[in-house]
Amino acid sequence: MIDHHDDDGRPQAAVSTAHREAQRIAAVHSYNIVDTPAEPRFDRIARMAAQVMETPIALVSLLDETRQWVKASYGLSITDVPRQLAFCHHAIRQPTVTVVENALCDPRFFDNPMVSGAPYIRFYAAAPLRNWQGHNLGTLCVLDRQPRRIGPEQQRLLEDLAAMVIDELETRRSMQELKQQAITDPLTGIHNRRQFLTLAEREVARAARYDQPLCLLMADIDRFKRINDTYGHETGDRAICATVEAIQRLLRPEAVFGRFGGEEFAILLPQADLAAALVAAERFRHAVRRQRLETEDGPIGFTLSIGVAPITQTTSLEHALQRADLALYDAKNAGRNRVRVFQAM
Numbered sequence: 001m002i003d004h005h006d007d008d009g010r011p012q013a014a015v016s017t018a019h020r021e022a023q024r025i026a027a028v029h030s031y032n033i034v035d036t037p038a039e040p041r042f043d044r045i046a047r048m049a050a051q052v053m054e055t056p057i058a059l060v061s062l063l064d065e066t067r068q069w070v071k072a073s074y075g076l077s078i079t080d081v082p083r084q085l086a087f088c089h090h091a092i093r094q095p096t097v098t099v100v101e102n103a104l105c106d107p108r109f110f111d112n113p114m115v116s117g118a119p120y121i122r123f124y125a126a127a128p129l130r131n132w133q134g135h136n137l138g139t140l141c142v143l144d145r146q147p148r149r150i151g152p153e154q155q156r157l158l159e160d161l162a163a164m165v166i167d168e169l170e171t172r173r174s175m176q177e178l179k180q181q182a183i184t185d186p187l188t189g190i191h192n193r194r195q196f197l198t199l200a201e202r203e204v205a206r207a208a209r210y211d212q213p214l215c216l217l218m219a220d221i222d223r224f225k226r227i228n229d230t231y232g233h234e235t236g237d238r239a240i241c242a243t244v245e246a247i248q249r250l251l252r253p254e255a256v257f258g259r260f261g262g263e264e265f266a267i268l269l270p271q272a273d274l275a276a277a278l279v280a281a282e283r284f285r286h287a288v289r290r291q292r293l294e295t296e297d298g299p300i301g302f303t304l305s306i307g308v309a310p311i312t313q314t315t316s317l318e319h320a321l322q323r324a325d326l327a328l329y330d331a332k333n334a335g336r337n338r339v340r341v342f343q344a345m
Contacts, residue, residue, distance in 0.1 A: 023135065024092075025065055027131060027133060027135040027137060028063070028138070029064070030173070031062075031137070032176060033071065033169065033172065034062060034064055035069065036071075038071070038072060042060050042071050042072035043072045043074070045072065045161055045164055045165055046059060046060050046073060046074040046140075048161060049074070049140055049142055049158065050074045050075060050142060052154075052157050052158075052161070053125070053142040053150070053157070053158065055075075055123070055142040056144060056145065057073075057075040057144070058073070058074045058075065058140070059072070059073050059078070059139075059140070059142075060072040060073075060138070060165055061086075061088055061138045061139060061141070062129070062137050062138035063086065063088060063092055063137075064083075065083075066082065067080045067083055067086075068080060068082075068083055068086035068138070069138075076143070081114070085112060085113060087109065087114075087121070087126065088138060088139040090108060091139045092128055092137075092139060093136075094128065095128070095130075096128075097125060097126065097155040097158055098128075098139075099124070099125045099150060099155070100123065100124040101123060101148065101149050102122055102147035103115045103121050103122050103124060104122065104147075109121075109124075119145065120145050121144075121145065122145055122146055122147045122148075123146065123148045125141065125142050125150055125154075126139040126140065126141035126158075127139060127140050127141075127159045127162035129162055129165050129169070130162075131169070131170070132166075132170075137166075140162040182194075183198075185259040187237060187240060187259075188240060188259055189244075190244055190248075190257050190259055191256065191257065191258035191259070192259060193258060193260050193261060195258065196256060196257075196258025196260070196266055197258075199256045199258075200216075200256055200258075200268045200317055203268055203270050204311060204315075204316070204317045204320070206270075207270065207271075207311065208313045211313065212270070212271050213273040213274075213310070214268070214270055214271070214272065214310070215269045215272050215273070215277035215308060215309065216268055216269075216308070216309045216317075216320045216321065216324045217266070217268075217269065217280075217284075217306055217307065217308050217309075218260075218265070218267075218307045218321070218324035218325055218327070219243075219247075219264070219265045219266075219267065219281075219305065219306045220265075220306075221240070221243055221263035221288075221302055221303075221304060222302065222304065222332075222337055223302070223336070224236065224262070227239055227302060231300065235293060235295055236263075239263075239291075239293060240263060242291045243265070243291070243304065244257075244259070246284070246291055247267070247287065249287065250284060250287060251267070254270045255267060255270070256268040266324075273310070277308050278341070281308055281339040282339055284304065285303070285304050285305075285306055285337065285338070285339060289302075289304070289337065303336060304337065305331040305332050305336050305337060305338060305340075306328065306331060306340075307323075307324045307325060307326065307327030307328030307329070307331055307339075307340055307341075308324065308339060308342065309324035309341070310341075310342075324342065327340045327341055328340070
């Protein structure tokens with residue numbers, strides 16, 4: 001018989017298993033639920049499972065790289081278990097319900113610390129939490145301190161309850177995605193105008209409260225219409241994304257960055273006085289100027305104009321936006337590809 005190996009000499013079956021596990025773990029993390037607080041929607045299902053199966057304990061849990069992490073529990077105070085000790089480590093490998101009638105008689109579990117010690121598990125039954133992609137994310141399991149058996153009908157009920165957990169996970173993720181879409185620019189992934197204004201209002205209030213410097217920048221890609229008209233909207237979108245990436249690489253974590261629409265962006269720099277803001281603006285401008293986009297006609301470059309407006313304790317965000325816009329207009333009129341500061345008349 002011929003053993004098939006990959007380029008590193010590992011058996012292909014082992015590579016395939018490792019790949020599937022990596023995909024499964026990625027699926028678990030895609031729900032953004034591990035290490036989140038308890039939620040009634042999952043607590044209810046754990047409680048229902050214990051009642052329907054007539055067991056003192058029920059758990060809703062997911063398995064990541066190292067842990068069985070418990071999202072909901074009934075009858076047992078537990079947050080996680082090392083994966084190598086978890087019964088569910090075995091259950092997620094099965095397509096159907098896993099049943100252990102008496103853990104003391106099972107060679108996999110008789111010496112498990114949770115069998116020989118508290119909570120003294122004897123009976124265990126688990127339905128895998130299989131998502132629509134076919135990944136077993138974790139389990140809905142019920143436990144008892146006494147050995148017992150369950151029939152096919154009870155196993156089907158456990159599977160139905162596990163399907164309810166998956167439904168709740170999918171609903172939760174969809175709600176998170178909708179919320180994210182409501183505050184994020186779909187092309188670039190940065191804040192949209194609405195979210196920028198919300199976050200900026202908070203920063204303006206904080207700066208006024210603690211008497212800290214704050215500056216607002218308005219930036220606009222120069223001659224953007226010409227890029228669209230000459231090279232197409234797809235190239236225009238790439239120019240927008242390249243601008244965002246160039247600026248993001250230079251931003252401090254506390255900065256607020258948003259797309260105001262089209263080729264216009266707003267950047268709020270907390271704890272930055274005018275001198276610091278000008279240095280940052282010039283860095284942004286130079287970073288964008290160095291960008292090149294490949295087109296059918298060869299690589300093209302583009303530039304950025306920026307208006308800067310300091311925000312004082314008596315300056316509202318609305319007035320700061322107007323002032324930064326005026327400074328941006330001045331930068332455009334002065335020849336583009338430059339930074340201008342709002343000058344009070």
